[in-house]
Amino acid sequence: MPKILFVCTGNTCRSPMAEFLLRQMLEGGEAREQWEVSSAGISAIGGNKASPQAIKVLQEEGVDPGSHQSRPLGLKMIEQADLIVTMTVDHKTVVETLAPWEKGKIFTLKELAGETAELDLADPFGQSKEVYRRTRDEIKLLLQGVIGKMNQFASKEGNLVSEENNYKRGDQLKIAIACDHAGLTLKKELIAYLERKGHYYQDVGTCSEQSVDYPDFAFQVASTVATGENDRGIVICGTGIGMSIAANKVKGIRAALCHDVFSAKASRQHNDSNILAIGSRVIGPGLALEIVQTWLSEDFLGDRHKRRINKIDLIERGEYQGNEEGNCN
C-alpha cells in the first residue's frame, strides 16, 4: 500500500489535521487506490495528543483524531513514504536535508495542490478556535488538489521486495535457506547456527545428497523473498555462483556471492543484498558462519547507495536511460 506522510513541526496541529482529514476524504473515493496516511513532526516529542483546538475543529467535521499520538520524524519514515507533504518550505528543507536522495517525493502542501505564490501554511498553534477552523478549511481545500496527484507517487509495480527488510535485524528476520547436493553439509551447519541464535528460518531443501539442479532451489528462496514471505535468503551450492546467478534473475532480488566478511558487510551496507550465496567447496564452515553472522546483522546505509539501487531497479524494469556523466571521452 502506498504511503503518504504529512510533516509539520510538533505533529500536534497541522500535520495531524491533514492526516485525519485526508483519511476521511479518501474513504469516500471508490476507484481510488488505498493509501496509508500518517504524520510526524521535525521537532515532535513522541506520544503527545493532537492539540485540543485541533481535536475540536476536526470533531466538528465528524473526524475523531483521538487516537493520534505525535511522532518525531525519522529517516526510516522518510525513506518508506511514497509521498511526503510538509506544511512549510522550511519543513521541506529539513526533510530534504535529512534525505537528499528522496527529494523527488517531498512537497509543501500548497505546492502539491498547485499554488505558486505563498507556499507556507501558517501555524495555528496557540491561537483561537476560529483560527484552527480556518486552517482546517484551508487544509481541506488544498487536499482536494492533492488527491488527484497522489497516485503518480504510488510505488512502481514490480518492486515486490518488502521495504521493511532493511530495518530488521538478527532474530527479527525471516530467513529462507536452501542448497543443492553440494551444499547440504554446510546448510546443516548454518541451520544449526540459526537455531542456536533463535532465528526464524524456513528450509526449502534440498534434504538429501542426491544430485539436484540448483536453479530449482535458488528460485524457491528468491520467490519467497521477492514476495515478502521471507525477509532474506541464504543459498548454498558448490561455488555459490550458480545459485547467485539464478536468484538474481528474480525481480527485486539482489543476491551477493560472498566468501569473505568484508564483502558480506559491504553487500548489506552498500548493495542492500537480500540473498547471500555461499560456495561450500570454496570456504570452510567457520568462515561461512562468520559471513552469515555479519550479513544478518548489518543494515543498508541508504544515501548515495539508495540512488544506485534505484538505478539497478530501473535496469531490471527496462527503464534505465543511461547516464552521460562519468565516461572517459
Ligand code: RB5
Ligand atoms: C554442482 O556440482 C555444482 O555445479 C553446483 O553446486 C554449483 O557449484 C553451481 O554453481
